[in-house]
Amino acid sequence: MSAPLVEVSAISRTYTMRSGMFGRSTAVHAVDGVSFSIRKGETLGLVGESGSGKSTTGRIVLGLEPPDAGEVRFDGEPMAAPGTREWRAQRARMQMIFQDPLGALDRRLVVAEQVREPLDIHGLGTRAEREVRVQELLRSVELSAQHGRRYPGALSGGQRQRIVLARALATKPDFLVCDEPVSALDVSIQAQVVNLLADLQAQLGLTMLFISHDLRVVRQISNIVAVMYLGRIVETGSADDLFARPQHPYTQALVSASPAPGRRSAGRIVLSGDPPNPAARPSGCAFHPRCPLAIARCVTELPALASVASDRQVACHLVTGPEAQSRDAA
Amino acid sequence: MGRYFAIRIARALLTIILVVTFAFVVLRLSGDPSLMILGPEAPPEVLAAFRKAWGLDDPIWMQYVDYFGAIAKGELGRSMRDGRPAIQLVLERIPATLALTLPAFAFKVALGIPAGIYAALNRGSAIDRAVMITAVAGFTVPSFVLALLLVLVFAVQLGWLPSGGQEGWRHAILPIATLGLGGAAVLARFTRSAMLEVLGQPYIRTASAKGVPWRKVVTSHALPNAAIPTVTVLGFMVGTLIAGAVVVESVFAWPGVGRLLVVAVANRDLAVVQCILLLVALTMVTSNLIVDFLYGFLDPRLRAKGAHA
């Protein structure tokens, strides 16, 4: 088993949000004490609804913004402060795939030039070598040199995302953060892009943090999965185990709502109550207003993430607390 | 609401501070202020007294603070031409400037706003097109050209009106017309677009679809809403009254503040220039503040927002 490439320990991020120009400011705990590590060559899938803090976690892990508390270590070293020279140099080793490929590309430059840009920025290779590398990259994402001469506006959504992927891979990074990389794409091409991503990951030995609300995609590409709810991880485990035997009521609800082969949809758990609002975090376990199994303790006490098996952690009083016995009996 | 006004007042004060700072910096950059203000012919003992009074031998930050103190007390120096206090010279000229700018302002409002409303309500008509063409001309024909054209036609060719001076009401007609025509064109164009924007809003269509008479839709829905942006422009126009008078007073040899400024700049009579600069800033800031306050009362959204602040 290889050493962890990325170690995230107890990171938190709080934003102050104002309603209107004269409104009171409220503190929003976007990320609250999140820890995990990703071993070299593995993919961690980060799952959650919008507002769960998964994108913020991704940005902090990539070093795009600093955490208010906690620490991210990359290859044993702490992350450099954003905007510094060291930070910029570090970018060659870690890259990001965005949800909106059109927004991530400059519409006024042909895409080949944008694929070449990381090589220009980090001064890799001679001019001629860079051109060769660009063609190589375009081929690796299954695009031709003709595609490279077009502007982003003249490509399809899937082609644009391949360009973003080629650009991200230009400097041969070790670590890739994919933030909802296919959710803006047409369903028919989502699978193609996910397959390409999985192939490239295996081929290049990439380490990945894969953020998505789509359980099917996460299941296909991840080794380990972490489920987030309102800024905290509520359950982690290996992908197969977690999806086969979800323990946290929230995970159970998510899994039941996602169609999977060989599982009957009869036992679908429908979540009631308001969708999570990070600006008004409920007391105790943040999930308790929507939890079908909530007990009195859930309202007052925040459950800690605790191991229930090797490589499996859950934050739920009903799973880890004394109540777990009675629930099993029921 | 209170917070809204507090922010506006703070910004107004900030603008005043910036203007004073601007005057201070420009004054210091341009040479020895004692010579600048008193003139090179001033006797040495007067210069020494001035340097002592204004603390010109103190460190720069102290001078800056003292400068504010002096201005707050109304000590704005003396004109180097006739040695009288600059503020007195400027105050003397204000009635003449008001005699031009206030009627011109009334003229702008009386002509520009109805023309703009009429053009918007009869979009595409001959009058609308005439208003638009006049409005474009109002922007592209500079006031000094308009003034000279009026002189050429009404004073030189027709001989109806005098071309300059300040002997009676007939002398004021051409300057007022120059100031008023340009402003009316700008105001008409602005009122027209404000009206058109309001008329395109869904609530106007809803009101007329519900069978409210068109006249009532216009008077009770469209006009009050179009008034809000128009008030802003009017406020800005009040603030620029003196600036607008600079050119026109010069063309018509009208002894107002604007003409005083041009003469003072030409003679480098710095105390007078500084005094007028502050006067303009004060007018600007006051009129902006009044507009902001009116806005606070006119715009219900702002009222609502202020309510729970």
Place this chain on the structure above:
Amino acid sequence: MTDATLKDTAVRRRINRPAIPVSVALAVTWIAAMLVIAALADKIAPYGFTQLDLRNRLAAPGNVAHWLGTDELGRDVLSRLLVSIRISLLIAFGATAISAVAGTMLGFLAAHFRGLVEQIVLMLSDFQASMPFLIMALAVLAFFGNSLPLLIGLMGLFGWERYARIARGLAISANAQGYAAAVRQLGATPSRIYLRHILPNIASTLIVSTTLVFPEVILLESGLSFLGLGVQPPMTSLGNMVGYGREYLTRAAWIMLAPATTIVVTTLAVSIIGDWLRDKLDPTLQ
């Protein structure tokens, strides 16, 4: 994303449409002619612009020797007009360039550093927008005297706040999401992000603003020169010609009519081109 794509293709379709309104074609022709005149003024002027012809003073336009007549000293009005166009355009272009570059740079600095830098830039631009520029310009001229470089520099202070506001707003939104954020996380330096990516993307909006500032600079310069506080004799400019010509309004109106017409038509032409460009390039700008 779909919205943006639709708008993009809509804009492109309109740009490709070949038909240019007659008024715009005329405006472009006029501006082109002005540029040619500015470049070649000393070559095409029939006389030196200070050359006296004392036997032909205040000659009316239309005579063979002096198409546009002569002034009180017998100087050829056409030759003076051509040189005035050169000087006035030089000042207007120089000033517009200074204000566009300085304003855009300040806007970028505000967007990049945020915090205190941004507050200072915003405060200065509020201040600039709330004071009548003519008065400030007169104050500076009173304190510093007059010269052509100072005049260009002074006019260059006009309108910078509009570029600063536009550049700041667009750069902030580009930084928050989209291509600028993407390039930043590739490890690009700020200068690369702002100059190579953001600047080309916001250039069309900035160009439209230029067409709004440019005519106002021409009007300001001619106003100052008209008052005798701008371009000083023996140098001449459009406003300066009108200013000195007004003394002969009763006897020789042509001295001031030729430069006055040039000022009006030039500002009108730039405004027409600006309106047209705004519709074509930037439908979001009001």
